[in-house]
Amino acid sequence: MDYQNKSKISVLRRKSNSLQQEDDVTLKGLSEEDAEHLVHELRVHQLELAMQNEELLAAQVKIEQSRKKYYNLYNLAPVGFFTFNLKTGRIEDANPACARLLGIRSSGLRGVYFSRFIVPEFQDAFCFHKKRICESVDGSTHQCQLDLIRLDGTSLSVQLESVAIKGPSDTSRQAYISLADITRAKQAEEALKKTKLDLEARVTDRTYELILKNQELTTLNQQLLEENERSRRCQMTLEIQTEEMLAAYKQRNYLSRKFVELLERERHAIGRELHDEIGQTLTGVSMHLEGLKHIRTADGTDLSDCVVPIQELLMKAMKRARDISHSLRAEVLERFGLLPSIKNLLEDVQNHFNIKIHLFTKGIAGLASEDLKINEKDLTIYRIIQESLTNVVKYAETKEVFINLILREKAFYLSIEDNGKGFDYLQFSTNQDKDPRRPLGITIMRERVAMVGGVFRIESQPGAGTHVFAEIPAD
Numbered sequence: 001m002d003y004q005n006k007s008k009i010s011v012l013r014r015k016s017n018s019l020q021q022e023d024d025v026t027l028k029g030l031s032e033e034d035a036e037h038l039v040h041e042l043r044v045h046q047l048e049l050a051m052q053n054e055e056l057l058a059a060q061v062k063i064e065q066s067r068k069k070y071y072n073l074y075n076l077a078p079v080g081f082f083t084f085n086l087k088t089g090r091i092e093d094a095n096p097a098c099a100r101l102l103g104i105r106s107s108g109l110r111g112v113y114f115s116r117f118i119v120p121e122f123q124d125a126f127c128f129h130k131k132r133i134c135e136s137v138d139g140s141t142h143q144c145q146l147d148l149i150r151l152d153g154t155s156l157s158v159q160l161e162s163v164a165i166k167g168p169s170d171t172s173r174q175a176y177i178s179l180a181d182i183t184r185a186k187q188a189e190e191a192l193k194k195t196k197l198d199l200e201a202r203v204t205d206r207t208y209e210l211i212l213k214n215q216e217l218t219t220l221n222q223q224l225l226e227e228n229e230r231s232r233r234c235q236m237t238l239e240i241q242t243e244e245m246l247a248a249y250k251q252r253n254y255l256s257r258k259f260v261e262l263l264e265r266e267r268h269a270i271g272r273e274l275h276d277e278i279g280q281t282l283t284g285v286s287m288h289l290e291g292l293k294h295i296r297t298a299d300g301t302d303l304s305d306c307v308v309p310i311q312e313l314l315m316k317a318m319k320r321a322r323d324i325s326h327s328l329r330a331e332v333l334e335r336f337g338l339l340p341s342i343k344n345l346l347e348d349v350q351n352h353f354n355i356k357i358h359l360f361t362k363g364i365a366g367l368a369s370e371d372l373k374i375n376e377k378d379l380t381i382y383r384i385i386q387e388s389l390t391n392v393v394k395y396a397e398t399k400e401v402f403i404n405l406i407l408r409e410k411a412f413y414l415s416i417e418d419n420g421k422g423f424d425y426l427q428f429s430t431n432q433d434k435d436p437r438r439p440l441g442i443t444i445m446r447e448r449v450a451m452v453g454g455v456f457r458i459e460s461q462p463g464a465g466t467h468v469f470a471e472i473p474a475d
C-alpha cells in the first residue's frame with residue numbers, strides 16, 4: 001500500500017474515534033440489553049465496513065495500475081498526441097513525442113497556439129479541418145496533412161488524425177489530435193512523382209524518337225519497295241535478254257554446225273570431183289600419151305623422148321590430185337582411224353613442204369571405230385591439225401613443228417607449236433569481227449571445238465612462234 005492510501009485510512013480512523021466519543025455520551029441512559037444489541041450491531045457494521053474497505057483498496061490498486069498503463073502509453077507513445085482546445089486554438093496538453101516533433105519541451109507546449117507551427121500555405125487547410133471537427137459529432141475522426149515549421153526553422157510534414165470530444169465544461173469542445181511525421185513518406189512521394197514525371201518525359205521523348213524512326217523506316221520501306229520493283233523489272237529485262245541471247249546462241253550454234261557440215265560436204269564433193277573427174281581425165285590423157293610413145297614423126301623422130309617426161313609430170317599431178325582429194329574427203333579417217341590418218345597427213349605435208357614435224361602421242365587408239373563412221377571428235381582433231389599445219393606452211397616460215405596429242409582423264413589435249421614468225425593474235429581477234437572478208441581458218445577451228453563441247457585457245461606474238469591448244473572431251 002502506498003503512502004497516499006495510508007494517510008487516507010488514518011484520517012478515517014480519527015473520524016470514527018470522535019464519533020465513538022459522541023456515542024459514549026448518549027449511551028449512558030441505555031439499558032444493558034439495548035447496549036449489547038447496539039454493540040452487536042456495531043460489530044456487524046464494523047465487519048461490513050472492513051469488507052467494503054478491502055474491496056475499495058483492491059479497486060484502488062486496479063485503478064492505479066490502469067492509470068500507470070495509460071500514463072505510459074501517453075508519455076512513451078512513438079506518435080505525438082495533444083489535446084487541442086477548439087475554441088481558443090491552444091494546445092492544452094501534449095505528450096513528449098509531440099513535443100519532440102515540434103522541437104519544444106512538453107511543458108512548453110501547454111497554452112501555445114498550434115497554428116504558430118503551421119506554415120502559411122497550410123493555415124487555411126487547418127482552419128477547414130478545425131471547422132469540420134467542430135461541426136462533427138463526438139468521437140468522429142478527421143484527417144488532414146500539414147507542413148509545419150519548428151521554432152529552430154526546420155520543417156516537417158505531418159498527418160493529423162483528430163477526434164472531436166466534449167471539453168471539461170458543457171459548452172467547451174476539444175479535440176484529441178495525433179501527429180505522425182510523414183516527412184520521409186512525403187519526400188519519397190515527391191521523389192516518386194519526380195521520377196514518374198522524368199519517366200513520362202523520357203517516354204514522351206522516346207515515343208517521339210520512335211515516331212521519327214518509324215517515319216524513316218516507312219520511307220526506307222517505300223524506297224526498298226521501289227528498289228525491289230525496279231530490280232524485278234531489271235530481272236525481267238535480264239531474263240528476256242538472256243532468253244534472246246540463248247536463242248541467238250542456239251541459232252549461232254546451229255548456223256556454225258550447218259556451216260561446218262556444209263564445209264565438210266563441199267570438201268567431200270570437191271575431193272570426189274578431183275579424184276573421179278580430174279583423176280580419170282588425167283588417166284585418159286596418160287593412156288593417150290602411152291599410144292603416142294610408139295609413133296614416129298615424118299622426119300623419123302621417136303615421140304617417146306617427148307612423151308615420157310610429160311607422163312612423169314602427169315603421174316605427179318595425178319598423185320597430188322589424189323592426195324588433195326584424200327585430205328579433202330578425210331576418208332582416210334574412216335579407213336584407218338585417227339592416229340594413222342594423222343601420221344599419213346604429216347607424212348604428206350613433210351614430203352611436199354620440207355618441214356620436220358615432231359609428233360608425240362599418248363593414250364590414242366590407232367584403229368578406226370568398228371562401225372566405220374567418222375567420229376566427230378576425231379574429225380575435229382584431224383581438221384585442227386590439218387588447218388594448223390596449212391597455216392604453218394603458209395605463214396610461219398619455219399621448218400619445225402611440234403604436235404602433242406594426249407588422251408587423259410576423258411579428254412584429248414592437243415597442241416600444235418611452231419617456232420616461226422608468229423603474229424599479233426590479240427589484234428587479229430579484235431579486228432576480226434569488223435572485217436567482212438576476214439580469214440576463216442582460225443574461226444572454223446574454234447567453231448569445230450565449241451561444237452564438240454571443247455575449249456580452243458591460240459597464243460602468238462610476232463617473232464615468238466604460234467601455239468594452238470584444244471581440249472576436247474572424249475565422251
Ligand SMILES: Nc1ncnc2c1ncn2[C@@H]1O[C@H](COP(=O)(O)OP(=O)(O)O)[C@@H](O)[C@H]1O
Pocket residue numbers: 391392394395396418420421422423428439440441442443466
Ligand atoms: N602459224 C602461224 N604463223 C604465223 N601466222 C599465222 C599462223 N597461223 C595463222 N597466222 C595468221 O593468222 C591469219 C589467219 O589465219 P586463218 O584464220 O587460218 O586464215 P587463213 O589461213 O585463211 O589466212 C593468217 O592470215 C596469218 O596472218
Ligand SMILES: [Mg+2]
Pocket residue numbers: 387390391441442
Ligand atoms: Mg588458215
